[in-house]
Amino acid sequence: MQQGKFITLEGSEGAGKSTNLAYIQELLQAQGLEVVTTREPGGTEIGEKIRALLLDPENTAMHQDTELLLMFAARAQHIFEKIQPALQRGAWVISDRFTDASYAYQGAARGMGFARIEPIENWVQQGFAPDLTLVFDLPIAIGMQRVKSRGAVVDRFEQEQKTFFENVRNAYLERAEAAPQRYAVVDAAQSLVVVQSQIRQQLASKLGLIC
Template identity: 70%
Template sequence: MNGKFLTLEGGEGAGKSTNLRFIEDWLQQRGHQVVITREPGGTALGEAIRSLLLDKQYHSMTPSCELLLMFAARAQHIETLIKPALAEGKWVISDRFTDATYAYQGAARGLGFERIAPIEDWVQQDFRPDCTFVFDLPVALGMQRVAQRGGETDRFEQEKTVFFEQVRQAYLNRAAQAPARYCVLDAAQPLDGVQSQIVAQLQRLSAV
C-alpha cells in the first residue's frame, strides 16, 4: 500500500469535522489524492447501518447488537473503499474507526475490550491506521459546543455525562498504550494551536 490511512477520534464537539477538512486541504496542496470517509458509514451499505445506529427509535438496541452492526459496516468499508483507495496511492481520512468502538461500546457500554479485540482481528486481520489523531477536551466543553451547534441530537448524543467521561478516558488509555500510532491533541486550545500540532504530525508522516 502506497497511501496512508489516518483516523480522527474524540468525543462529541471535539472539532473532528473542522480539522478533517483542514487535513484534507493541507494534503491536497502538497499533491496528495485524498479520500474523506466516516464511520459508521463510508459506503452505501455502511450509511444504511449508520441510520439504524443513530436512530433514536431504536433506544432498546443492545450493546452487543450495536457492536456487531459497527463491525458489519466496517467490514464493508475496509474492503470496498479504504483498501482500494490506499492501493491506488491515495490518503484516506476517516472520521472515526475502530478506536471509537473500543471507547463507545467497549468502555461506555461496558462490553469490555476483550470482547472487541477478537472481532477486530477477524474483520481487520493486521490492518490498522497509520496514525490516529485523538481530539481530547473536557466533556462539559464538548457538550457545550454540541448545544451551541444546534439541531436535533442523535441516539449517542443523548447519553449522560458519565458515558462520555468513559469514552474520553478510553481514548486516552489506548493512546498511552501505543504512543507511536496516536497523536493526542488538546482540543480545548485555540484552533491554530491544534492545527500546528496536526501539521507537525503530517510532515512526519509525509516523510515516511
C-alpha cells in the same frame, strides 16, 4: 505505485473532528496527494444505511451486542469497498472515526470490555490498522456545550450522560498512551489556530510531511 496512508480522527462529541478533517484534506492535497475522506459508521451505501439505524434516537431498545456487531458490519464493508482500494491506488484516506471508537464507545462506555472486541477486530480487519490516529481531546463539558450550540437534533449517542462520555474520553487516552507510535493526542480545547498547529506538527513528526 506506493500505497497511500490511512489517517483516523477520534474523540468524543464536539471535539472538532469534522472541521479538522477538512483542514487535513487541504494540507495533503497541497502536497499533490489524492485524498479520500470518509466516516464511520458509514462511508459506503450499505454503511450509511447501518449508520441510520445506529444513530436513530428512537432505537432505544438496541442491545449493546447488536450495536457492536452493526458497527463492525459497516466497518467490514467500509474497509473492503472503499478504504483498501483507495490506499492500494496510492490515495491517502482520512476517516472520521474507525475501530478505536468501538473500543471507546462499546468497550468502555457500554462496559463491554476490550477483550470482547479484539476477536471481532481481528476477524474483520486481519491486522489492518491506521498509520496515524489523531485523538482530539477536550473536557466533556466543553464538548457537550459545542454540541448544544449547533442547534441540531441530537443522535442516539449524543443523548448519553456525562459519565458515558467520560469513559469514552478515558478509553481514548488509555489507548493513545499504550501505543504512542501510532497515536497523537491533540488538545482540542485550544483555539482552532493552535489545534491546527498541533496537527501540522504531528503530521510532520509521525508521517514525515512538511506542511
